[in-house]
Amino acid sequence: MDSVGPLGLQQGDGAPGCPQEALPCPSNSPELVQECLRQFKVTGAQLRQIQASLLGSMEQALSGQANPAPTVRMLPTYVGSVPHGTEQGDFVVLELGAIGASLRVLWVTLMGTKGHRMEPQSREFVIPQEVMVGPGQQLFDFAARCLSEFLDAFPVGNQGLQLGFSFSFPCHQTGLDKSTLISWTKGFRCSGVEGQDVVQLLRDAIQRQGAYSIDVVAVVNDAVGTMMGCEPGAGPCEVGLVVDTGTNACYMEEARHVAVLDEDRGRVCISVEWGSFSDDGALGPVLTTFDHALDHESLNPGAQRFEKMIGGLYLGELVRLVLAHLAQRGVLFGGCTSPALLSRGGILPEHVAEMEDPSAGAARVHTILQDLGLRPRASDTELVRHVCAAVCTRAAQLCAAALAAVLSRLQRSREQETLQIAVATGGRVFERHPRFLSILQETVMLLAPRCDVSFIPSVDGGGRGVAMVTAVAARLAAHRRLLEETLAPFRLTREQLAAVQAQMREAMARGLRGEASSLRMLPTYVRATPDGSERGDFLALDLGGTNFRVLLVRVATGGVQISSQIYSIPECVAQGSGQQGILLTWTKGFNASDCEGQDVVCLLREAIRRRQATELNVVAIVNDTVGTMMSCGYEDPRCEVGLIVGTGTNACYMEELRNVASVAGDSGHMCINMEWGAFGDDGSLGMLSTNFDASVDQASINPGKQRFEKMISGMYLGEIVRHVLLHLTSLGVLFRGQPTQRLQTRDIFKTKFLSEIESDSLALRQVRAILEALGLPLTSDDALMVLEVCQAVSQRAAQLCGAGVAAVVEKIRENRGLEELTVSVGVDGTLYKMHPHFSSLVAATVQELAPRCAVTFLQSEDGSGKGAALVTAVACRLAQMTHV
Numbered sequence: 001m002d003s004v005g006p007l008g009l010q011q012g013d014g015a016p017g018c019p020q021e022a023l024p025c026p027s028n029s030p031e032l033v034q035e036c037l038r039q040f041k042v043t044g045a046q047l048r049q050i051q052a053s054l055l056g057s058m059e060q061a062l063s064g065q066a067n068p069a070p071t072v073r074m075l076p077t078y079v080g081s082v083p084h085g086t087e088q089g090d091f092v093v094l095e096l097g098a099i100g101a102s103l104r105v106l107w108v109t110l111m112g113t114k115g116h117r118m119e120p121q122s123r124e125f126v127i128p129q130e131v132m133v134g135p136g137q138q139l140f141d142f143a144a145r146c147l148s149e150f151l152d153a154f155p156v157g158n159q160g161l162q163l164g165f166s167f168s169f170p171c172h173q174t175g176l177d178k179s180t181l182i183s184w185t186k187g188f189r190c191s192g193v194e195g196q197d198v199v200q201l202l203r204d205a206i207q208r209q210g211a212y213s214i215d216v217v218a219v220v221n222d223a224v225g226t227m228m229g230c231e232p233g234a235g236p237c238e239v240g241l242v243v244d245t246g247t248n249a250c251y252m253e254e255a256r257h258v259a260v261l262d263e264d265r266g267r268v269c270i271s272v273e274w275g276s277f278s279d280d281g282a283l284g285p286v287l288t289t290f291d292h293a294l295d296h297e298s299l300n301p302g303a304q305r306f307e308k309m310i311g312g313l314y315l316g317e318l319v320r321l322v323l324a325h326l327a328q329r330g331v332l333f334g335g336c337t338s339p340a341l342l343s344r345g346g347i348l349p350e351h352v353a354e355m356e357d358p359s360a361g362a363a364r365v366h367t368i369l370q371d372l373g374l375r376p377r378a379s380d381t382e383l384v385r386h387v388c389a390a391v392c393t394r395a396a397q398l399c400a401a402a403l404a405a406v407l408s409r410l411q412r413s414r415e416q417e418t419l420q421i422a423v424a425t426g427g428r429v430f431e432r433h434p435r436f437l438s439i440l441q442e443t444v445m446l447l448a449p450r451c452d453v454s455f456i457p458s459v460d461g462g463g464r465g466v467a468m469v470t471a472v473a474a475r476l477a478a479h480r481r482l483l484e485e486t487l488a489p490f491r492l493t494r495e496q497l498a499a500v501q502a503q504m505r506e507a508m509a510r511g512l513r514g515e516a517s518s519l520r521m522l523p524t525y526v527r528a529t530p531d532g533s534e535r536g537d538f539l540a541l542d543l544g545g546t547n548f549r550v551l552l553v554r555v556a557t558g559g560v561q562i563s564s565q566i567y568s569i570p571e572c573v574a575q576g577s578g579q580q581g582i583l584l585t586w587t588k589g590f591n592a593s594d595c596e597g598q599d600v601v602c603l604l605r606e607a608i609r610r611r612q613a614t615e616l617n618v619v620a621i622v623n624d625t626v627g628t629m630m631s632c633g634y635e636d637p638r639c640e641v642g643l644i645v646g647t648g649t650n651a652c653y654m655e656e657l658r659n660v661a662s663v664a665g666d667s668g669h670m671c672i673n674m675e676w677g678a679f680g681d682d683g684s685l686g687m688l689s690t691n692f693d694a695s696v697d698q699a700s701i702n703p704g705k706q707r708f709e710k711m712i713s714g715m716y717l718g719e720i721v722r723h724v725l726l727h728l729t730s731l732g733v734l735f736r737g738q739p740t741q742r743l744q745t746r747d748i749f750k751t752k753f754l755s756e757i758e759s760d761s762l763a764l765r766q767v768r769a770i771l772e773a774l775g776l777p778l779t780s781d782d783a784l785m786v787l788e789v790c791q792a793v794s795q796r797a798a799q800l801c802g803a804g805v806a807a808v809v810e811k812i813r814e815n816r817g818l819e820e821l822t823v824s825v826g827v828d829g830t831l832y833k834m835h836p837h838f839s840s841l842v843a844a845t846v847q848e849l850a851p852r853c854a855v856t857f858l859q860s861e862d863g864s865g866k867g868a869a870l871v872t873a874v875a876c877r878l879a880q881m882t883h884v
């Protein structure tokens, strides 16, 4: 072993003791002492530089920039929300790495909002040195043994226990219960653990131990535990700061700023891991010869340089190195040293705390030094105190600079000029050094003047916080199971969708043959889709809900031009009778294509003749589905299907005339209006119908009718979601189980909210805003569940719609005896067009269920008016052809 350390100190088994003749204090002693103490002085400018450099490093790590490697890690912890306060139950907490060479087991009972706080019961086990640096399995087996020894004192029986694992080392977390150790710190160095999932190692050890049934629910570090266990004051506590053996902090960051998460919703707790911060530019000028010596002698030279200036494990060491230096120069202890003074770990952090404490008398300092085998003189005690104070002051100031960097980061991420924030503090350095917190506070005020920071001491050393995280995780897991159970009936399998397709095919065939079927398969007398040769001016009339539009449609070589005039329908006309019937029947009359339709045309002809305005020839009436198909057909001759997904849903397609029993003729085609909204009204969709569908149906104006439409279209999706939300509230999964009056209101949840909520560009915060505007105040967890409900409901709608389209295109393909069919579908309807995922889900389902059809979806523009004109144009073209 080297007998001379990097500072020229004699070490270990060197030759401690006194010089042959006790040297008198050299004359330069005050200067030597001043020299040492000066090294530990940090200027305001240096602190600011550390703050700025750390902030830069934090932001670099958040943005995922790898070059140059950021010096802090900024590890996401998968803790997404601070506690509700409603958490309750019994939890076991195992702490490793939070308190030096000890392991702590706690039994924590959370009482929810009502109960008073119960003191946790805990026990500390000292980890033998050989276990701290031995094989990893030995450490985890030791932990499992401590656990069961602790639990033996509780009446646990066969009861399953939920455990929160507080593991305070730098880890890559990939889930709340999955965490890979990056590197040991704080004097631990067990083999075979780095790169492994420590939760799994603990689970395995518990299993090997075999005494208790323990579920490891969550893993967190002490900083997160400190933050989460904080008694909520005026506002939530969103920063955790720990100075114990080592030092670290965590805070709540906006998830969208964390590049590795690829998540734009909510917040996530980030473990800064500032112990590893080491920027040569900022930290270099502050590092003393003693820091270098300490690093050199440590288990992890070159690593955790910042932590080695702040953490409690190192404060004792720094003081020891300074005192040994001064003793060897003859400035202290009459030039005498002792084995304790010359060996690593000889001065403990608690010694430093006691000697530094202004309230401790000189006699106490004297005793401590004597216990260390030294022979202090009266003047020595004061000098030793100065050394302790200098080392601790620097630690508190550096810690403040780092905390100020976190606060600046919060200000930026929240886009707030001023910040009001609570910081939970934990660790024995806070407990032992009363001056530490006051220096920290003072310095933070200087470095972050725009932050109003309150410091709140942690409860139960963070154990309560770990239990809290575990409770939240356990609650979320239970809620997730209930959510999954609730949504399961909406998640249709491929087989179920194929069955819908097959049933649809059946019903189509029966309807065409004129047999009993929920699909009426109405002939529309439209015999062809546009071929592009149509020319002429056509007038179309379109009756909407409140408006009546007259369109002049010019079909020319250059394409289709539409000029339209909108007339609002006078109340007296809307409420009256007589000619008014003409208009109503004209747009809604597609249900009765044959005689009733003829009547409408006659009436319209007569009405026009009465006006004697122009020479007009009324050729056709069209429904919106047909209009959509025809208007898209003008652009794409392969468009032979029309689809509407708006308030309601319907489809039409070109069928072989020979298959249409109700119309004479064996050759040619005819567009069939399927009226598919009624599909399933014979009960055939019963297997898919959920309780929520039944509730929506029961409350509708036409119970038992339009069953397919009620699972798909805009009029109903919002209502289905509302019923699911009511159910989840009754299970306690949403709104903390408190039923809200608003949610009981019919139609309060509009289908357009599904589009807004499911929009990819929205952060969960905005989802909350949408729901809050509705009078539904939610937590982030609630908002995420509402999103999932919306997704399940709209996905089922789109998939059912896709199964229907698949049935249609497959029928066309088979009708024509084709191996492969290329076909287009003209689509209209606000739900289809505005929902962010509906159209792609429909397309994906069709591709899955009708793989031999290449289907293109075309969105129609102004389908009804243009379509009506085109129906007319095609009819004219066909008529001319017959003439010729």
Ligand code: ADP
Pocket (backbone or CB within 6 Å): 645, 646, 647, 648, 713, 714, 715, 716, 751, 752, 753, 755, 828, 829, 830, 831, 832, 834, 835
């Ligand atoms: P209609 O089908 O009555 O002719 P639309 O095609 O415009 O008319 O459909 C209107 C329906 O679309 C509304 O009843 C509503 O349920 C739904 N809707 C409106 N806005 C949106 C939106 N942004 N996203 C999804 N659905 C919407």
